[in-house]
Amino acid sequence: MWLLNRIYAAEEESLEIPVDAEEFLKRYKNKEHEFAGINLAGAKLSGKCFNHGFILNLSGANLKGAELCETNLCSANLSGAKLNNANFYKARLESAKLEKAKLIKTNLNSANLGQANLSEANLSEACLSHAILFKANLNKTNLSRANLQNASLREANLRMANLNDANLSNAILFGTNLEGANLEGANLQQALCNTATIFPADFDPVKAGVYLIAPSASLKGANLSSINLNEADLREANLSRANLSKANLQIARLLQANLSEANLSEANLTCANLTAANLSGANLNQVNLKDANLTAANLSKANLKNAQISKTNFSGANLIEVNLVGARLLGNLSGATLHKANLCGAYLGSVNLSGANLTSADLRGANLEGANLEKANLKDANLSGAILKNTKFSGAIMPDGTTHE
Known part of the structure; x- marks a missing residue:
């Protein structure tokens, strides 16, 4: 019985004469697209595009061990194909038909199989x-x-x-x-x-x-590094001490979320809503906060060194003892609390800091050109070497305690 099965297997493999990659590509270039049952075992077809306005039919084809890295096979018909040990690294197989295909030990690392049909396939x-x-x-x-x-x-x-x-x-x-x-x-x-x-x-x-991943979820200490949470709804979630380094949190809803002592280094928080979120002691080194909303958020003792802050709303935020060394701030900081904040060398040109609490803040070498510091409190702040050209100080409490006219 074993010998008989081996004979049948050998016959099955030899039904179609092997076709080399060069001949196959030549035929395809001549707009041939019906290749059902073709034997392309071991063919090297990496980087090729087979998506030119008609559907490539490779149903039942033998592509065992074929090299198809970064190959475009979108919408191709590979139903029932033999693809064992083939290499589809980073291949495009969106909407491809792969039902009942054999993909045993096949490499599909980083491949795009969006909306592909793999029903009853062997992977x-x-x-x-x-x-x-x-x-x-x-x-x-x-x-x-x-x-x-x-x-x-x-x-x-x-x-x-x-x-x-x-x-x-x-x-x-x-x-x-x-x-x-x-x-x-x-x-x-x-x-x-x-x-x-x-x-x-x-x-x-x-x-x-x-x-x-849902509102009020408990994710304390969770490892979510490099994860894609684009548009995730994590309102009031507990993410304290979670690892979110390099995570994609674009447009995420993090209102009143607990992110205290979380690692958000190099995370993308573009357009994220962090209203009233707790980010105390969080690591926000090199984070992208472009267009993010941090109204009334708690960022006390957070590390924002080298953060991307453009059109970010920090209105009413708590930034006590925050590290903003060298940061480029282009957002709204009106009414923010920056007591003992480290803003050495920070760029604050034309930023709205009206009514902000900057008591004992370190602003050495900071660029405050054209910034609005009206009614801000700068008592005991260090402005040594700061650029103050066209800075508005009307009604502000100056470092020596006097009120600017």
Whole structure:
């Protein structure tokens, strides 16, 4: 029986005469697009584009061990294709048809499979780390022992999928449907889900180490480094001491969130809403706060060294003892509390600091040209070497305690 199976297997592999990459590309260039069952095993097709207005048909093709790094196969028909051990690193496979395809031990690291159909495909032991699987159909797909670390599975369909011993650590599962999926032995440590995520009936995501990204979520000390939380709703969430370094938090809703002592170094908070958030003692070194709203936020003792602050709203914020050495501030700081803040060498040109509390602040070498410091309190502040050209001090309390006329 074993010998008979081997003979059948050999016959199956030899049904189609191998076609080399050069001949295949020549035929494709001549607008041929029907290649069902073609034998391209081991072909080197990296960097090629097969998306020229017509659908490439490679259904049932043999592409075992083929090199397809950064290849564009958007909308291609690869249903039933043999793709074992092929290399699809950073390949574009959006909307591709891969149902019932064999992708055992295939490298799909960083590939884009958005809206691709992988239903009933065999991806056992495949590498899908950092892959994009947005709205992909993985119904009844075999992903046993597959590596899906850091993969984005937003709104993907994984109903009845086999994820036995799969690695889903740090994967994004927002709106993912895992109903009836086999998660036995799967690693979901630090994977992200939201209230729209559907897990199997007997599965406990909290016990599995999955993080819920939702208003009032408890994420104290969570490791969310480099994670994509664009537009995430984390109002009133507890993120104290969480690691959010290099995280993407653009347009995130963090109103009244607890980010005390959190690590946000190099994070992107462009247009984020941090109204009344607690950022005391937080590390905001090199953070991007362009157009962010920090109205009434608590930033006492936070490190904002080399932060990108453009059109940022700090109105009424608590910036006591904050580190803003060399920072370029182009936002609204009216009424902000900057008591004992370190602003050495900071650029504050034309910034609105009216009514701000700058008592005992260190402003040595700061550029305050054209800044509005009307009614600000500068008592005991150090202005040595500061640039004060056209600075408005009307009604301000000066370092010596006198009120400027």
